[in-house]
Amino acid sequence: MADILVTGGAGKLGAVVVAQLAARGRHARILSHSGAAAPVAGAEVVVGDLTTGRGLAAALAGVRVVIHAASNSQQAQAVDVDGTRRLLAAAQANGLSPHVIYVSIVGVDHSTAPYYTAKATAESLTRQSGLPWSILRATQFHGFVAALLRSLGIDTAAEVAIPEGVRLQSIAISEVAARLVALAEGEPLHQIEEMGGPEILPLEEMASAYLRVRGRDATVRPAPIHGSPWDGFRGGAVLTPDHAVGVITWEQYLRRTKAS
Numbered sequence: 001m002a003d004i005l006v007t008g009g010a011g012k013l014g015a016v017v018v019a020q021l022a023a024r025g026r027h028a029r030i031l032s033h034s035g036a037a038a039p040v041a042g043a044e045v046v047v048g049d050l051t052t053g054r055g056l057a058a059a060l061a062g063v064r065v066v067i068h069a070a071s072n073s074q075q076a077q078a079v080d081v082d083g084t085r086r087l088l089a090a091a092q093a094n095g096l097s098p099h100v101i102y103v104s105i106v107g108v109d110h111s112t113a114p115y116y117t118a119k120a121t122a123e124s125l126t127r128q129s130g131l132p133w134s135i136l137r138a139t140q141f142h143g144f145v146a147a148l149l150r151s152l153g154i155d156t157a158a159e160v161a162i163p164e165g166v167r168l169q170s171i172a173i174s175e176v177a178a179r180l181v182a183l184a185e186g187e188p189l190h191q192i193e194e195m196g197g198p199e200i201l202p203l204e205e206m207a208s209a210y211l212r213v214r215g216r217d218a219t220v221r222p223a224p225i226h227g228s229p230w231d232g233f234r235g236g237a238v239l240t241p242d243h244a245v246g247v248i249t250w251e252q253y254l255r256r257t258k259a260s
């Protein structure tokens with residue numbers, strides 16, 4: 001029976017965590033509200049929902065470590081705040097007092113964006129739960145930045161307007177997953193740890209590298225684009241230069257994912 005639960009274990013980060021655990025001979029249990037398939041053979045799936053509490057007791061049975069990677073930026077209050085509260089209450093009730101490792105984002109404590117304030121509240125709930133805890137704040141994943149650039153038309157437009165003044169320190173999801181696995185195998189930190197990618201780059205430069213590696217001929221034009229998420233990415237709050245522990249660069253990520 002699995003003794004480690006990964007909420008959001010079929011999501012982008014969670015799936016990599018589950019695969020890395022499996023590679024180390026540890027079979028995880030996954031909490032999934034959509035009933036997504038397990039990313040690796042041997043992982044157990046429990047269908048449950050953080051917004052209702054359905055399935056949480058079953059998901060937590062016999063669990064000693066919870067990596068809490070489930071999240072929904074469009075339903076942050078219901079999933080990230082109320083759902084985390086439900087998960088923690090169910091974990092307290094399971095009699096094993098599991099180590100809860102909460103996945104957060106660098107800068108959540110310096111933002112008024114609803115998703116970030118929800119994650120800051122979830123951090124507080126975790127810290128105050130009375131359970132052994134660790135919090136890992138990561139910077140934006142490389143794949144997340146690539147998706148943002150695609151939303152700006154980088155795969156199709158002849159001229160791509162890029163929000164000016166944005167700098168990011170994106171990181172490989174595999175490196176964040178590896179740190180979560182190490183935390184799961186160690187003692188609770190009772191601290192917030194930050195980890196960021198190896199370099200801080202202006203978004204225009206990231207866009208130019210994307211086009212170059214993909215072999216696309218388009219112009220990058222800095223533009224005064226405001227609103228979410230761009231305003232939250234200005235001013236440096238989402239950067240963690242003192243914790244630039246990631247090794248895989250943006251350019252390396254682009255080359256590795258070129259075929260996809």
Ligand SMILES: NC(=O)c1ccc[n+]([C@@H]2O[C@H](COP(=O)([O-])OP(=O)(O)OC[C@H]3O[C@@H](n4cnc5c(N)ncnc54)[C@H](OP(=O)(O)O)[C@@H]3O)[C@@H](O)[C@H]2O)c1
Pocket residue numbers: 007008009010011012013014031032033034035036048049050051068069070071072079083103104105106119137138139140141142144145
């Ligand atoms: N993306 C980034 O750049 C970034 C950077 C730093 C930190 N993070 C953090 O990393 C974590 C994982 O992010 P991600 O990009 O891997 O997200 P993701 O792919 O969207 O995965 C999140 C998962 O949460 C689960 N979920 C959503 N609503 C749920 C509910 N009501 N009940 C139970 N599970 C629910 C979903 O699982 P099912 O579909 O299986 O139900 C989903 O796969 C999040 O906490 C995020 O804030 C992300």
